[in-house]
Amino acid sequence: MIDPYNNKEGVADIVINNGVISQVIIKNKIKSLTRKFNSSNNIVEIDAKGFHVFPGLIDMHTHLREPGYEYKETISTGTLAAIKGGFTSVCCMANTNPVNDNPEVTYYILAKAKEEGSCDVYPIGAITKGLKGEELSEMVMLREAGCVAFSDDGMPVMNPLIMRRALEYSKAVGAPIISHCEDLCLSENGVMNEGKLSFYLGLKGIPKASEEIMVSRDVILSRHFKATIHIAHVSTKGSVEIIKRAKEEGVSVTAETCPHYFTLTEDAVSGYNTDAKVNPPLRTNEDKEAIIEALKEGIIDVIATDHAPHHIDEKKVPFNEALNGISGLETAFALSLRLVHENILTLKQLIEKLTVNPSKILKIGKDGIREGSESDLIVVDIKKEWIVDKNKFVSLGKNTPFDGWKLKGKVIFAFKGKKFFDLREE
Ligand SMILES: [Zn+2]
Ligand SMILES: [Zn+2]
CATH class of the missing domain: 2.30.40.10 (Urease, subunit C, domain 1)
Structure with missing residues (x-):
């Protein structure tokens, strides 16, 4: 144990x-x-x-798709996939239809999860109404309804004033902001990592700067307004460096990455493989190595799946049209264990990133295997x-x-x- x-x-x-x-x-x-x-x-x-016996794993970044996109995934199938992958708790992102930007949606998700779910489900509320980035959602009411964090994941919060206000509210209600870091002006219409390979494949690239600018901005906001920010799906070496420096300076920042960012590189999209199309995109070997090192050093606190199931018809299309995402719940733990088998992380270090660390960040009060x-x-x-x-x-x-x-x-x-x-x- x-x-x-x-x-x-x-x-x-x-x-x-x-x-x-x-x-x-x-x-x-x-x-x-x-x-x-x-x-x-x-x-x-x-x-x-x-x-081995471990406490149930926590996935703090899951897309369960219900309500609204039940053809992609339901709370029933998603939570069973979670169990199969070792996750006894999942935190579901707000980009459902309707968006989880009001307590009615939160209550619906919780009721469905209680009725049909196989594992614990913790809803994440939207930062802004409709994920539009314009007007804050009812954060206090969402928190009272049971949301454990706030995120517009899928979309960045482009306006820094809105992000500032969100951070202030998040501090007041005691639940962190999870930031999908992407500058849409830089990434717009991009479909893969920008570089030699995107040029060769004739696909529009997303520069690493698109992510890193927003990681910098969020760290600065977090420092000035003394609120906790959690950076979702870190994919670049530059982001790791910014987070490392911020932590050294005492900024309240935490970070996650996903198995595909420490397992694959952009080479996986060669041959126009839409199953390797994700946002942020798979990067280069240099980034992959930096992320592995960051996991080892504790700069990245959490491994999350960013489980993003899609219907086959949304992936079996030309690369430019395919939706972003990987169905990750059932492979994440075994992919993560590769870091242990390769002697990069100890088993305890890995389990921390999948249990106690997300529990602390989200303050969901898990207490492990105790009488x-x-x-x-x-x-x-x-x-x-x-x-x-x-x-x-x-x-x-x-x-x-x-x-x-x-x-x-x-x-x-x-x-x-x-x-x-x-x-x-x-
Ligand atoms: Zn995201
Ligand atoms: Zn996501």
Whole structure:
């Protein structure tokens, strides 16, 4: 068991009673248990020898698509995909239809999640009405309704005065702003990273400056108005450098990146592969290496999926017309484990970026694997090799550039409250 919330590591017996962890017994050596089912007193024993137990992973950047785009994903399919990927909590972005810019939408999402969801769902409210960047949403009411953060993700907040006001409100209500950093004047109509390859492919590029200018601006706003800002999906070396300096100067900034930014480069779009079209775009090897280093040094606090499922008809079109996004929930953890298998991160460092760090940033009060807490944990075979098959995705979104990849690490059981998921195949 590795539990970064309680700084506990070791071999353990964990007893779960009616959805609540009743005992955690740390032991010195492995005592093999056999899986028994005793119907008379309803006790199930799982022998997890050789496997790892972690607190349930948190994805602080998910697009669940409901309400409005149920043909792409629903709360039911998205949360089940999350469980399959080891995430027992997801935070869903506001770019639904209608946009989550008023409490009615928040209540709808929470009610649906309670009824049909497999994992915990934490809504993220819009910063501005309709994600238009013009007028602040009802942030106080959204917070009261249950939003854990605010973001116009998908769209940047271009007007710095509106971002300033949003930061001030976010401080007042105690929930961070998550910024999708993109200067639309610089990125407009771009479809991939700007450079030699975009020139060669004849595609309009998005310069790295488009992201970095906004990261700089947000860091400056955060410094001056003393509010916390969280930078979404960091994709460039320059952004890492800005965030590093800001943290050194004591600015309240946190950051996330996604598995595709530390696994792939722009080369993945060669051949006009629309499944590798994301925003921000995949960058160069230099950026990828800087992001890996930033994860190692703790400059980037969180790994999030930016799970963005789309219908096949929205991807099977010419590159310029294809929508941005990767269906990431079911591959994110195994892709992240590559950093551990390659000795870049320790297993504990990786689990921190997927559990305690997002929990702290969002103040959602998860407390790990401890007696008296609701069961919220996963059992993982980190050595299990498997081949990504998008047709086996639970998510309705089959848009992945990782189809056919051989990955190592699979979630085999998940416990969430009274729910138990046996995720072993065949
Ligand atoms: Zn975004
Ligand atoms: Zn997103």
